[in-house]
Amino acid sequence: MRDAIVRLTSAAKAFSTPEGRQVRALDGIDLEIGRNEFITLLGPSGCGKTTLLQAISGFVELDSGRIEIDGEVMTDRPPYRRPVNTVFQNYALFPHMNVGDNTAYALEVAGVPRAERIERVRAVLRLVGLEGMEGRLPRQLSGGQQQRVALARAIVARPKVLLLDEPLSALDKNLREAMQLELKTLQHELGITFIFVTHDQQEALTMSDRVAVLADGRIQQLDTPRTIYDQPVSTFVASFIGASNLLDGRCDGGNFIGSDGTAFRHRECDSKGPATALIRPEQFFLAARAASDPAIEVTLEQIVFVGSSFELFGRTGSGRRLVAQVPAGERHAVGALEAGGAARWYYDPESVHVIRDRKAA
Template sequence: MRDSIVRLDKAAKAFATPEGQTVTALDAIDLDVSRNEFLTLLGPSGCGKTTLLQAISGFVQLDGGRILIDGEDMTDRPPYRRPVNTVFQNYALFPHMTVGENTGYALEVAGVVKAERTKRVGDALRMVGLEGMEGRKPRQLSGGQQQRVALARAIIARPKLLLLDEPLSALDKNLRQSMQIELKTLQHELGISFIFVTHDQQEALTMSDRVAVLSGGRIQQLDTPRAIYDQPKNSFVATFVGASNLFEGEAGSGQLVTRDGLSISHGRQGATGAATALIRPEQFFIAQADDSTPSLDVDLEQIVFVGSTFELFGRTATGRRVIAEIPAMRRSLVGEIEQTRRARLAYDPAAVHLLPAEAA
């Protein structure tokens, strides 16, 4: 087993709503984060990801279970005695302090002498690309720069673990993408574990070593980004991460038949019982009418150009919606189907993923 930096052992937390109901935010979660790992907690709002983060930082007291950081039990330790720092969603920079004072706060609190503090503040700011900004006030900085100060402030004391609570959600798209790559690089340079919370699946797939998909206070799947995308464990993960076409039905050897009579070929020999077949939109390609590869015939409702691809929104004869993504370089083909408003969407049976049936 890899070297564990954080371990959650049946961590449980429930909240009472003002209406008198109980909401389970963490349902006996077990989680191991390795040293030097970039782990992302991904899920819709209310799935428990922020609660999980706050349980690790110490702002949420667990109802049950334990939290170990680097082998030490932290369950009952207050936030200010945990070797963990957080980058907050809205940066939470101290408005009455300069950038330098903000960045050096953890060191000041720890009693590091001024000369060393100044040097380390300079180093940390250089690391995030804000060299020489020590004297500015947070309000004089742009959103992206404030984000970097928050980052510098959180890493300066070299925590064993850095928690990031949707830190990029307030930035515009281009800046967000460049920050994603910078964060990943920074994590590599620092050699500390990052736990990153987001509801943006793109972000999760881009940056993480592993992704934990959360829903209803449970970890639905914990895997590498590719495994999450290619082999989701259930339909929640399949639909939450990426676009998907799901076909529920009875699986037979190499074939799955849906209730409305569609037959989907898949590569799994010997599969039986109720199952769901997953075909990602980009797995489809446009086949000729006399082609014999497994395919679906659809009537096209909409063809949307999104730059690198065309998105085709179609319906099968029984009214089932199908989304396909065709590379924009195949535009001559698209021109043709635009005329007929019909398309034969072919797919490779080997790439079809079968999900086990779920108790509805």
């Protein structure tokens, strides 16, 4: 990437556990993050995403490798001399300062004159929807408001990169979803690079330009949300992002042959070897769309109405559990089904993604 604002090269960091075991939190990470990009680091707990964030903010010192921000090497710089600010998971608002002083802190430290400070604090508080709240103390605010103060405090000094460490995890569902959209809009308006850490895949898909899926201290896949969802490179990524039906089998002569007998032609099956087919729940249909559509015979175990859709849980003859999602608009088709009965789930082979697991190959 020519215009990278953050560039990590072979970044590595190991911790020793209390039992004396070595854990590689970062196992040779190479990552380039573009100017004005919204990138999400996604992974299960312990995958190294927070360590990666702290390596960028300066709170974790790398064992080896280097970090550049906007062309300058940051590897040995302390946190207070890096052009990045962080929105912390618990907000970490200063309890003895009011909203105005909390927000002005970075400006005060940077020696911005008082009059300008007041003006910029007012502007940024307006931006996050807390106009006129300068005099309040953090403990007098709701969780959502505290979150906004933390955000205002981190962006007021216009950092080159804003780091967000699971900032929405303490909010309730509705507020969280509203904040996701707001954050995305805000990032667009500010033109600051956002690096967002989360373990919530929905959050990652909603907001990001690109998502980096991490596991075991390595980047498993780095791509746009759509590519990651539609074409995961491994069964780990496939099962971590969204609900998924994974059929293991093999590729042979241009066909995917499932271990339970499923078989269809597939463009990614030109070479022989083990493979896994990924069918997302919404890719199943209750009626064939084309005469050639293959189908899987299942015994329905449960039908769940979740509002916008039905979720059908079924079991194949070989005992594999599958899930299908049917839009609520097709309720007449679902109405004919009942738990315990048999059903045929059709799918379009074109939309199936075949994972050639390199590890297994």
